[in-house]
Amino acid sequence: MAEAVTPTPLLKDELDIVIPTIRNLDFLEMWRPFFQQYHLIIVQDGDPAKTIKVPEGFDYELYNRNDINRILGPKASCISFKDSACRCFGYLVSKKKYVFTIDDDCFVATEPSGKKINALEQHIKNLLCPSTPFFFNTLYDPYRGGADFVRGYPFSLREGVPTAVSHGLWLNIPDYDAPTQLVKPLERNTRYVDAVMTIPKGTLFPMCGMNLAFNRELIGPAMYFGLMGDGQPIGRYDDMWAGWCTKVICDHLGLGVKTGLPYIYHSKASNPFVNLKKEYKGIYWQEELIPFFQSVALPKDCNTVQKCYIELSKQVRAKLSKVDDYFVKLADAMVTWIEAWDELNPSPADLSNGSSK
Numbered sequence: 001m002a003e004a005v006t007p008t009p010l011l012k013d014e015l016d017i018v019i020p021t022i023r024n025l026d027f028l029e030m031w032r033p034f035f036q037q038y039h040l041i042i043v044q045d046g047d048p049a050k051t052i053k054v055p056e057g058f059d060y061e062l063y064n065r066n067d068i069n070r071i072l073g074p075k076a077s078c079i080s081f082k083d084s085a086c087r088c089f090g091y092l093v094s095k096k097k098y099v100f101t102i103d104d105d106c107f108v109a110t111e112p113s114g115k116k117i118n119a120l121e122q123h124i125k126n127l128l129c130p131s132t133p134f135f136f137n138t139l140y141d142p143y144r145g146g147a148d149f150v151r152g153y154p155f156s157l158r159e160g161v162p163t164a165v166s167h168g169l170w171l172n173i174p175d176y177d178a179p180t181q182l183v184k185p186l187e188r189n190t191r192y193v194d195a196v197m198t199i200p201k202g203t204l205f206p207m208c209g210m211n212l213a214f215n216r217e218l219i220g221p222a223m224y225f226g227l228m229g230d231g232q233p234i235g236r237y238d239d240m241w242a243g244w245c246t247k248v249i250c251d252h253l254g255l256g257v258k259t260g261l262p263y264i265y266h267s268k269a270s271n272p273f274v275n276l277k278k279e280y281k282g283i284y285w286q287e288e289l290i291p292f293f294q295s296v297a298l299p300k301d302c303n304t305v306q307k308c309y310i311e312l313s314k315q316v317r318a319k320l321s322k323v324d325d326y327f328v329k330l331a332d333a334m335v336t337w338i339e340a341w342d343e344l345n346p347s348p349a350d351l352s353n354g355s356s357k
């Protein structure tokens, strides 16, 4: 009898899984059937002297703070310490076209049917299918089996645009801010919504980094998770900052951002009092940040993510320094991030003219 051949997982050699951690990586055991054939990039935060045990059988590279400092030198100043924002170092050093990032307290969720959810597979489907940011399809993702564009949907728009980001959701512990966590400590998300939607052009969204995938070649340089944690006046707004920058750049470049499936099972409610201390400035700053991002206009000649990002950093410095001096520091860090990105990811043109930035 012919041996059952395990199909090669989609994008096996074109995708890295980036995991920020201050804990242990036992959660990988539950993901083993879905992750084992992919390469992991583990970003160890906190004390570099601590040994993080990686379960047997995984192909990985692990970076701690000493590695980050060694690889980036002075540019390491743009990588946060003691905050999940450190994960973006993994995006920097990856050499793959796609990245999936997941937190170490996120587990395999189950569909209402009882089927285990391969979150990575669903993210890949989301990324490989076009997005529809210019006209909302009321039957949600028209490219999913059993759905299509509905009547009245312009045929000129049905080709869609390339998808840059796939934003997944969470069962059990939802990604609530500290005030909501404090008033609703026992609330659990049990609602499984079987939908994937493109976030319309011109609409921002709160991007959560715990179950997120993106096309690194299309949007990687915009996925900087900012200056958070140790030595910074704010934490837990890393993914929000990246999401706002990413969305305005995707809108400018005509790229798509999707949200919805897949779900993961989020198990750890971080301490709301600790979270409040980290994120409280963000809660009132965002009342000024959102109008800023809503008003961002990027010049036509910003035709690459790096050019968009540098232009964005100039507008952050000019328009947000009045909110707090922190944004001047952040604007500088945004430039350092792009310098680091271009240094570690030279374009073919850079390589051909031998300029190592």
Ligand SMILES: O=c1ccn([C@@H]2O[C@H](COP(=O)(O)OP(=O)(O)O[C@H]3O[C@@H](CO)[C@H](O)[C@H]3O)[C@@H](O)[C@H]2O)c(=O)[nH]1
Pocket (backbone or CB within 6 Å): 019, 020, 021, 022, 023, 044, 045, 046, 081, 082, 083, 084, 085, 086, 102, 103, 104, 105, 175, 208, 209, 210, 229, 235, 236, 237, 238, 239, 268, 269, 270
């Ligand atoms: O200093 C730190 C703290 C945590 N990590 C790693 O980052 C992720 C997220 O940590 P945790 O699960 O404790 O955080 P949450 O409160 O559940 O979620 C926040 O994290 C971000 C989403 O990813 C966002 O800011 C909030 O939603 C885990 O893997 C920790 O090990 C870290 O590296 N350094």
Ligand SMILES: [Mn+2]
Pocket (backbone or CB within 6 Å): 103, 105, 210, 266, 268, 269, 270
């Ligand atoms: Mn968590």
